[in-house]
Amino acid sequence: MAQRKTVHRTSKKQKEKIKKALLGVLVSLVALVLVVLGVDPEWLGAIPGGNDLLTSLGLSDISIPEGEASVHFIDVGQGDASLILVDGHAVLIDGGENDKGDTVVNYLKNQGVERLDLIVATHPHSDHIGGLDVVMAAIPTDTLLMPRLPQTQLPTTKTYKDLLTQAAESQVKVVYSEPGQQLTYGDGRLTVLGPLEGYDDLNDTSAVVLFRYGSQRFLFTGDMETKAEKDLLEEYGAGELGAQVLKLGHHGSSTSTSAAFLDRVDPEIAVACVGTGNSYGHPHQETVDLLANRGVRFLRTDLNGTVVLSTDGSNLDVVCQKGE
Template sequence: YIDVGQGDCELIVAGDTRVLIDCGEAEYSGRVINYISRLGFRRLDYIIATHPHDDHIGGMAAIMEEFSVGKVIMPEIPDSILPTSRHFEEMLDVIGSKNITAEYSRTGTEIKLDSGAVLRIIAPVHSDYSSLNNFSIACRLVHGNRSFLFTGDIERAAENDIVNSAEYLKSDVLKVAHHGSTSSSTPAFLEAVMPEYAVIEVGEGNSYGHPKPEVVKRLNSLGAQILTTMECGNIVFVSDGEQLTIHTDNGITDRTEEAA
């Protein structure tokens, strides 16, 4: 979970497979590029652009220019609510100019990664949402007995649809939807996930008041340990399929948990 202020960016490294989910605003593209480059990577096998809001895909054009990209996965969004932001257009331009394979997400698709890890796309469930956030791609990563749920900016309607879709949602680590906004993280959804850890990607002093106290209270009531990029900086979970080791920039937490 790469700290990009008031935005989302997650990097999955499974053996030789690399998946980037979102990248934050354009101003953070250099930070993301440096983070990935320091790991010695020059290729991203998959880029998942959860939805075309600038705090999720603002820097994607610069990142795709910098690295070799295998495939870009995006949600199919009706023209009536598709934004016309400059950064989204730039991203599409780079996909075209570099001839990168791009496809719309298909809910239920499983992407097999190295080390036996599997990334399953679980949303969007429907195609008739009125809010762009509800078209966010949500996906669940399973590695042995460990699991991680990535949610983009899904809101109440999408969360309810996911719960009702009979997907298995229980996950050790939840990327809390929409930066901890009250538009998301309904009690029913959180109870279906029952996370051990809740990661909130949020900027210091943001004008939205994220994360909202009600959401923090709900997570606390479930016994989840909350980690925010605002307080922790970059947050790294290392899984061997059984043990989970956590590292943060400022060492707020750094411990190993055995799988239950």
């Protein structure tokens, strides 16, 4: 995959903007109050809504130059929510748990999103689709893409019903994912790679999508586990699966991201969307070791907060809310 290697520019300019935003906005509006109250600002994350405030203030002032695309892995705790911004278009992949809808909406609005071209609901588990009804109620959305499930697997949960009900009320077009579908947004292209077939495990039914912008590729895998990974490996070569950035399947669980799959994708950066101290132990050490052994840069939302990657199509800038 040598042809995909890029020069990483950890943008000093963007980091300075974050520092200024944190010092100018966060300090003036939040730290002063905390000091008066005798509270250390580090404890803000323990206050209900505190992490949402930090996310909004810490990254809302990032300026993506014209002609660049950005991918945002939003910190929603133990859940997934990713935003793609490209040439005036916006795509949201998953929306976190039921109590994270407002977090996602606030983040989108802080990024200037007034309309979503597409929402991808990778699979019907609440930590991925729980907040999407709130998002669709707050932000006009054109299309909802989701995997087609057989009648016997259709969830009966309130979360799933709320998703479909809100899509209907907001007049959002519902489209079922099919391998090979391609959606173009400006100079960016989204390609559906999976699921290739039906599976007993809903995690394996996750819609798998690849976003391309120039030579840069980002692979989103939902909660896909090794059974579906094996099918993708049989169907696609490195030319189709290869990506500089991999959103790890199932929050970095050892039941996903096999060594064979990781070698085929050959990422330079891997991102795990995980909650601090989650009861599942995500990301699992086996996955962390696989990444380390291959020299893959590993970012995780529990330690790094929201992660933003921007690209001009050739180079890749990485900005983290915290930690790096």
